[in-house]
Amino acid sequence: MSKSQPGSKEEKGDQSVRANPFANKHDSSGGTIVRRSQDYSKTHKFWETQPVAQFKDIGDTSLPEGPIEPATPLSEFKQEPYILPDALEWTTCDMNSDDMCSQVYNFLKENYPDERSPFRVDYSRDFLRWALCPPRYHQSWHIGVRVKASKKLVAFISGVPARIKVRDVVVNMAKIDFLCVIKQYRSKGFAPILVKEVTRRVHLENIWQAAYTSLDILPTPFSSCQYWGRLLNPKKLIDVGYSELRQRMTMSRAVKLYKLPDAPITPGFREMERRDVPAVTRLLRKYLSQFGVATDFDEIDVEHWLLPRKDVVYSYLVETHDVITDFCSFYAVPFTISDNPKYTTVECAYSYYNVAETTSFPKLMNDVLIVSKKKGFDVFNALDVMHNKSFLKELKFDDPGDAAKLHYYLYNYHLRSALKPSELGLVLW
Numbered sequence: 001m002s003k004s005q006p007g008s009k010e011e012k013g014d015q016s017v018r019a020n021p022f023a024n025k026h027d028s029s030g031g032t033i034v035r036r037s038q039d040y041s042k043t044h045k046f047w048e049t050q051p052v053a054q055f056k057d058i059g060d061t062s063l064p065e066g067p068i069e070p071a072t073p074l075s076e077f078k079q080e081p082y083i084l085p086d087a088l089e090w091t092t093c094d095m096n097s098d099d100m101c102s103q104v105y106n107f108l109k110e111n112y113p114d115e116r117s118p119f120r121v122d123y124s125r126d127f128l129r130w131a132l133c134p135p136r137y138h139q140s141w142h143i144g145v146r147v148k149a150s151k152k153l154v155a156f157i158s159g160v161p162a163r164i165k166v167r168d169v170v171v172n173m174a175k176i177d178f179l180c181v182i183k184q185y186r187s188k189g190f191a192p193i194l195v196k197e198v199t200r201r202v203h204l205e206n207i208w209q210a211a212y213t214s215l216d217i218l219p220t221p222f223s224s225c226q227y228w229g230r231l232l233n234p235k236k237l238i239d240v241g242y243s244e245l246r247q248r249m250t251m252s253r254a255v256k257l258y259k260l261p262d263a264p265i266t267p268g269f270r271e272m273e274r275r276d277v278p279a280v281t282r283l284l285r286k287y288l289s290q291f292g293v294a295t296d297f298d299e300i301d302v303e304h305w306l307l308p309r310k311d312v313v314y315s316y317l318v319e320t321h322d323v324i325t326d327f328c329s330f331y332a333v334p335f336t337i338s339d340n341p342k343y344t345t346v347e348c349a350y351s352y353y354n355v356a357e358t359t360s361f362p363k364l365m366n367d368v369l370i371v372s373k374k375k376g377f378d379v380f381n382a383l384d385v386m387h388n389k390s391f392l393k394e395l396k397f398d399d400p401g402d403a404a405k406l407h408y409y410l411y412n413y414h415l416r417s418a419l420k421p422s423e424l425g426l427v428l429w
């Protein structure tokens with residue numbers, strides 16, 4: 001094993017370059033501490049009225065596992081949208097329309113990132129279409145609020161359908177994401193109205209559960225995970241302030257420490273193609289069946305979520321004698337940098353679903369690092385979900401320390417006990 005390879009003895013332990021610990025939920029702050037509510041004693045006026053696990057119930061094992069409230073007969077629940085202030089109106093966003101997709105893109109680009117961070121998440125239009133228009137999606141779950149007079153978007157929330165296996169039960173859920181309100185309308189109670197409206201529209205499709213994530217502690221996470229970051233392009237990341245050199249580390253040592261081979265090492269490692277969908281689905285279903293909460297992928301989902309799409313999602317596999325034995329994938333989220341004379345973006349890859357059956361996890365993921373670097377990514381982030389912990393340290397991912405966590409939530413579903421990240425087979429952004 002060459003010195004620059006992961007796992008080589010001399011380089012384990014003291015990494016001495018700190019990757020941005022706040023890459024969570026694409027809230028990349030590049031060293032700027034962004035305060036987040038991490039408090040289990042806080043009261044939550046809105047969330048305490050919702051069918052979610054409450055703080056007071058933590059540790060109460062007498063509560064049954066499953067839906068908190070039963071499904072309401074369709075005829076009994078609210079058919080009309082929630083009332084907005086007079087100047088505003090609801091709009092359903094057709095992401096297939098280039099104009100509407102651009103409006104949502106620009107709205108999120110401007111309003112989604114934390115303004116205190118010099119690194120601003122910039123989900124591409126293609127990413128948004130991929131994330132919001134999976135098979136069986138409902139356009140009515142792509143919800144905007146705009147000013148009646150100007151038609152300008154001022155708020156957004158979205159849901160997509162997902163089958164999520166909770167223990168042995170597969171539950172039809174909505175994955176809720178991209179909740180966003182323009183700054184002028186913050187702290188005025190708009191977020192609860194958006195949540196209630198998306199809930200209403202999800203109920204109209206006879207779906208009663210949802211999954212979502214947040215950097216804040218709300219009532220009540222069923223799992224709390226952390227992102228680890230692996231520098232691929234340390235020079236650029238240090239130059240732009242995304243990472244910092246620790247004591248005793250020089251730039252040339254950092255470059256050497258994170259150097260990767262030029263090409264994947266595992267024989268039979270190649271990009272996934274459409275013909276691989278059935279085999280990849282089988283591999284994933286078998287792997288994901290062991291986790292307490294996991295995505296329940298069928299072939300149609302795999303085709304959408306995992307077939308490679310340039311600048312959005314990348315998938316690779318290991319094929320030996322016509323048998324697909326291992327699979328790995330990542331998705332792409334760039335961050336824009338303000339005020340840098342040389343660079344305008346940091347290209348981030350995020351680990352998605354990985355299955356190592358024959359190849360070891362570190363070996364498989366080392367090949368993923370190699371291909372992601374080749375594709376021009378600057379950093380590779382991974383949550384500590386599934387078996388990811390088995391490769392993070394060995395492949396020189398930076399320990400997040402006490403950086404903010406990504407908390408996972410279920411709406412209207414009670415789990416008797418919280419899950420460790422390693423019991424989670426679900427990647428949400």
Ligand SMILES: CCCCCCCCCCCCCC(=O)SCCNC(=O)CCNC(=O)[C@H](O)C(C)(C)COP(=O)(O)OP(=O)(O)OC[C@H]1O[C@@H](n2cnc3c(N)ncnc32)[C@H](O)[C@@H]1OP(=O)(O)O
Pocket residue numbers: 043044045046047048111112113174176177178179180181182185186187188189190191192195198199202203207208209210211212213214215218411412
């Ligand atoms: C069955 C179907 C069910 C479907 C629904 C399932 C639930 C889905 C839930 C949504 C999952 C979204 C997943 C993502 O997209 S997470 C991404 C969140 N978005 C951003 O970080 C973008 C930038 N930030 C903003 O645009 C605003 O700060 C937002 C819109 C986030 C809050 O706006 P604002 O700061 O102006 O707040 P408010 O005064 O109107 O309202 C205050 C209330 O809102 C609660 N709050 C604040 N942030 C979040 C949050 N991220 N998840 C859940 N609740 C949140 C807060 O605790 C408080 O309630 P309570 O503490 O008093 O009780």
